[in-house]
Amino acid sequence: MPVLSLRKISKNFGAIKALTEVDLELEPGEVLGLMGDNGAGKSTLIKIIAGNFPPTTGEIVLEGKPVHFHKPIDARAKGIEVVYQDLALCDNLTATGNIFLGREIATRIWPFRFLTSKAMSDRAGELFGELKSETRPQDLVRRMSGGQRQAVAISRTMLSEAKLVLMDEPTAAISVRQVAEVLDLIRRLKDRGIAIVLISHRMPDVFAVADRVAVLRRGRKVAEKPTSQSSPEEITGLITGAIHAA
């Protein structure tokens, strides 16, 4: 059964048609590269899946059940996690602080909830271990490299049993060495059976980790095919419109 099925998703902002009848399916452990030029509708589609706003028409089906999200928290409660382009990290908190932000492990002593730092720090250490990342739980995010920051943002998605992780340009603003690290992180998520939607402008990264690639142009899905049966040249053509559809 697919983790996620989008059925004829359309989104209008006033007179602007951001998305028109987009269908998409994802199986567990599958990585889908979502590509398109600026304004093609990638971010709108991600935001609909993540619960930032509802589609104008169409249906989101999660593991066979139609779902309706009002807030990002609703989507997260159903196992959809997002790695935002800016990572949404608090620089002044530690790695552990960021991973558990908004879902701290705490003991209730009325009226306060006291943080159980040890348990959270240990769990964060385990997550970094699973990702084979050298990031340390007690380090401040402010002092981290781009790759370590990505590891923190990705560890956060593993905290609860996520089914689907949406990643918005995870390799856009980091060094070559760190890109390799991040692609490894994506492969480890995939190995855990998590489905991933990867938005990226970087063709080599998409071909390195994605099983399939979908191309949006002007709010329509113009192509969807396995990466093994396509080429960067074809995808580029589809993105720009040089190739009409595939």
Add this chain to the structure above:
Amino acid sequence: MPPENDAGGSHRDIGDVRIEDVVSIKEQTAFEKLISSQAFWVTVALAVIIAVMSYLQPDVFSSEANFYNMTRNFSYIGIMAVGMVAVIITGGIDLSVGSIMGVTGVVCGVLLEGGNAWYVAVVGGLLTGMFAGFINGLLIAYAGLSAFVVTLGMMSFGRSIAIVLSQNRMIYDFGPDGPAFKIIGGGQMLGLSNIFWALIILAVVIGVILRFTTWGRHLYAIGGNEQAARLTGVPVNRVKAQAYILSGLTAAIAAILVVGWQGSAINALGTTYELRVIASTVIGGANLMGGEGGAYGAVIGAALLEVIRNSLLMQGIDSNWQGAFVGVFIVLAVLLEKIRGRKRA
């Protein structure tokens, strides 16, 4: 410690063992944390000034009476500062604390004058402060207005209400429960003023809340990256509003204690205190951009300002210079913060 661990990382081959990885990003030791904290250096400065003054003026400065006065004089500023620091950690500011103090004092005075029991006056005062903070919080957190503008408005509004309620007179006839009310702020225990004890208790309680509870953690998260906090499910609006209620509450506590100590309520109580309160938190290491600060720093900042003021008096320097020194210290503290920020950015 070099701040950027990945500096030059892209020049190296993948798979290289980088010595910098091992050496430069080791976790901060407790000692490093201590010496990189502004509150620590302010404590050192405070100790130095006390030592120098005790040497220069052994009979006057280090007398028991002067120590009693100093601890009392900075305590009501410190009490407001530990509330203010919660607001500043979120990246906000509360300019209305002085006026909240004024209106709370008048409310207590009017209630006592009307023959009410001391505890009615105390509860009435606390509710007044919390209500003013609640209005601030509502407008800032839920209506999304700028904290500077909202609390500036409350500063003017509160002062006006204080004048109207008091009919522009000093209230000193505290009725039958006057003596009981005056004990709260005017009394002492173990040779130290009640106001000082109240500061110690509040600072410990608020310090623990900031450091060890989810609420405290959320304050820092909001100050660090409000958007991120929102996306991860932190109840940003509620936490922000609560910070302003806390600030209003501590201003009210300070007012109740000061009115008891001075034995009268005047509507000018607390005028310009907001500057001293904000200065205390900033000198103690709070960052006006949000995300940094603590209860201990706020207390030690308030103590430093009072010791400097007291020392200037003792050295026979015209007390009108105080404002100049406070101003210099605020700017110095922010400058220090900027230099530290550049080192680690």
